[in-house]
Amino acid sequence: MSAVQTPFLSLPHLPRRVTAAREKCGLTQAQLAQKLAFRDRQTLSAIEAGLRRVTAEELLALTAATGVDMEYFTDPFRLVGEGSFSYRARGFDKKELDQFEEVARRWIAAWHYLGRRKGEKTNALRPRLAIRQGSTFEEAQTAGEEVGRDLELGSVPSEKLPMALEERFELLVLNVDMPSGISGAACQVGNGEVIFVNRHEAVGRRNFSLAHELFHVLTWDALPPERVDRENPTAYKQKRVEQLADNFAGALLMPAKILEQMYDRRPAAANSEDWIAAAAAHFGVSTTALRWRLVALNRMTKEEALNAKEPQNPQLGESEMPALFSRRFLQRIAWGIDRGEISARKAAEILSVEVSELQPLFSTQGLAVVIGL
Numbered sequence: 001m002s003a004v005q006t007p008f009l010s011l012p013h014l015p016r017r018v019t020a021a022r023e024k025c026g027l028t029q030a031q032l033a034q035k036l037a038f039r040d041r042q043t044l045s046a047i048e049a050g051l052r053r054v055t056a057e058e059l060l061a062l063t064a065a066t067g068v069d070m071e072y073f074t075d076p077f078r079l080v081g082e083g084s085f086s087y088r089a090r091g092f093d094k095k096e097l098d099q100f101e102e103v104a105r106r107w108i109a110a111w112h113y114l115g116r117r118k119g120e121k122t123n124a125l126r127p128r129l130a131i132r133q134g135s136t137f138e139e140a141q142t143a144g145e146e147v148g149r150d151l152e153l154g155s156v157p158s159e160k161l162p163m164a165l166e167e168r169f170e171l172l173v174l175n176v177d178m179p180s181g182i183s184g185a186a187c188q189v190g191n192g193e194v195i196f197v198n199r200h201e202a203v204g205r206r207n208f209s210l211a212h213e214l215f216h217v218l219t220w221d222a223l224p225p226e227r228v229d230r231e232n233p234t235a236y237k238q239k240r241v242e243q244l245a246d247n248f249a250g251a252l253l254m255p256a257k258i259l260e261q262m263y264d265r266r267p268a269a270a271n272s273e274d275w276i277a278a279a280a281a282h283f284g285v286s287t288t289a290l291r292w293r294l295v296a297l298n299r300m301t302k303e304e305a306l307n308a309k310e311p312q313n314p315q316l317g318e319s320e321m322p323a324l325f326s327r328r329f330l331q332r333i334a335w336g337i338d339r340g341e342i343s344a345r346k347a348a349e350i351l352s353v354e355v356s357e358l359q360p361l362f363s364t365q366g367l368a369v370v371i372g373l
Contacts, residue, residue: 015048016048020080024068025067035061077346078106078109083188092181096179108187114335117341142251156284157252157253162326166328172193176197184197204286208253214249214252216229260297260299288308324364330361337371
């Protein structure tokens with residue numbers, strides 16, 4: 001390196017991005033340090049640990065040595081070297097999943113960057129559930145009921161759950177277009193978790209996916225989920241975690257006392273399938289989810305639940321599909337555009353729309369935002 005160097009750059013996210021770039025190209029610290037003409041590995045180690053900043057010259061050398069572009073290191077609207085994802089899937093195309101994750105990482109990066117610029121503080125004390133792999137299904141159900149009471153979700157929890165998670169738990173909940181076969185996802189980031197819900201799914205699946213992913217968020221440290229949580233896993237550990245998550249979600253969305261009262265008071269002459277369909281619609285869940293909740297409450301046998309046929313869900317119409325993202329998310333993006341923290345063009349690029357489509361997008365969440373073209 002040249003003896004005369006430019007001033008050190010202030011890039012707070014650079015340390016983890018250097019580590020990520022090095023690992024991406026399969027280099028050890030010693031190998032990358034040699035490519036950068038550092039005297040020893042300790043210099044690079046200090047950079048990756050955040051104990052030493054880099055110069056502009058060194059940053060250029062990093063891009064050449066790792067083969068990534070400059071924005072990989074400098075763009076604040078990227079999430080690099082952090083963030084763990086877990087997807088709830090029936091089936092998926094890995095290439096499509098990887099592409100979605102790259103886009104989702106930009107949404108998360110924009111959310112956190114603009115939050116810092118706005119001066120909003122994140123709550124470092126996230127609630128956590130005392131659930132472990134050895135916990136019983138009954139303990140997971142109890143936890144689901146307790147969370148519902150703590151959030152004051154009322155008799156139909158699915159109606160209030162998204163807003164309660166954003167306001168009380170400070171989670172970001174986004175309705176988005178996800179690859180076929182993916183129902184939902186959770187992302188754990190150092191300064192806040194995000195839950196994604198596939199807005200193309202039927203309402204019952206959307207609600208259950210949200211509650212299911214909430215379980216992962218609240219147990220991530222004790223029960224770290226796989227990157228892809230298949231709905232019918234075969235490995236014992238993964239299957240156990242998913243069963244605990246389903247029991248939690250069922251209890252959260254269908255409180256025992258309310259469901260049992262409805263079941264015990266059902267008309268004697270009512271067709272069981274008609275009653276199940278009506279009860280499922282009341283709670284905003286699928287009939288399958290309702291049946292298994294009744295099994296957990298000893299109101300139905302496993303055989304009855306297994307032999308029942310789930311009705312085919314009709315194709316969703318545009319009016320049944322929730323608007324993209326969330327009001328809270330788009331409010332922050334709009335604030336960033338208004339204050340000049342992000343250009344309309346950059347915002348459109350991150351949100352995968354044309355600049356001319358930004359204003360209509362904000363309108364879907366009831367936001368009266370004027371975008372200058």
